[in-house]
Amino acid sequence: MNRFLPYPLLSLALVATWLLLNPPLTVATAFLSVVVGWLVPFVMRALRPEAVRVRAPGTILGLAGRVLGDVVRSNIDVAKVILGLRRGTRHTGFVSIPLDLRSPYGLAVLAIILTATPGTLWIQYDSNTGRLLLHVLDFVEGDEWVRRVKDRYERPLMEIFP
Amino acid sequence: MTGADLPAWAAWLVVALALAGAGFSLTGAVGLIRLRTFYERVHAPTLGATLGMALIVTASVLYFSVAEGHLVLRDLLIGLFLTVTTPVTLILLGRAATYRDRAEGNADAPPDP
């Protein structure tokens, strides 16, 4: 952001990681963590990544809770599919989703969410057309999956990464 | 073994969490065997990398926190690390398979997005 602290979020993450790796918390480790968290981001400045701008902290918490719930639910669903506990026929297929999200960080988070949820896999994203190809283990006819991705994940992500 | 200084409730809870996590990981590996096509099989290891990993990491955090008498969150780093790296490997692997299938003109190759 400014000359003294180029990437505040990165500094915060480095301090937290350093403290977690070096228990117990003493004055010395706290001091060293602050030094590392302050100096290492200056190395990042050479790479010139686009600064992350995050809005709507309430939406972040809501999205995190929703993703946690979805991950647990889809884990159980996929486990049922694998163990053959599910009744009826199951189809797999590819779904093409037109995305309005353009922020690279937003797309990265969406990729992590969709891949971390068992049952959906990010195959290809075309940055020219903004279309995403998704493979789903439990295919539903119609635009059920398109609406699920757009309503549940894309809209909050567009609020967080404007 | 230093497990002796753990109270019974903590021992049972740690074992239950670790067994549940190992169960999900094992289910993922079974899926790797049972599912029929590659694109179905890619979904299977995600089970171990998400819920299986999370349960085992929780067991580890609980064990060391109770054993050492203060909160030890170190193992959460494994969770963070796996959460960030697994999508990268799976997406790249999916891309490689897509590329190969399309180049060979296979019938089950993914369509254009």
Place this chain on the structure above:
Amino acid sequence: MSPTLVLTYGLGLAQAMLVLAMVLAAWRVLRGPRAQDRVLGLDTVYLNGMLAIVVHGLRTGSGLYFEAALIIGLLGFAATLALAKFLMQGEVIQ
């Protein structure tokens, strides 16, 4: 049962399950049929091996295995990435 016995047997069973998962994934590495299936199997072997190391750390009550688990995870990540890149272009470094 004493807490020690619960931990020894319970975590031993969890470890056995993770090792079985590694064996199943290794079978997929050997069986194929295509190269991407083998790479996926190798990634699963790494993942379950890492989790087995974490559980082993719990069984022995030692914090040292945490570093080993992190290194295995890192190596698995790098190996799978390089192999996937190789499948795509036939060259790792270009």
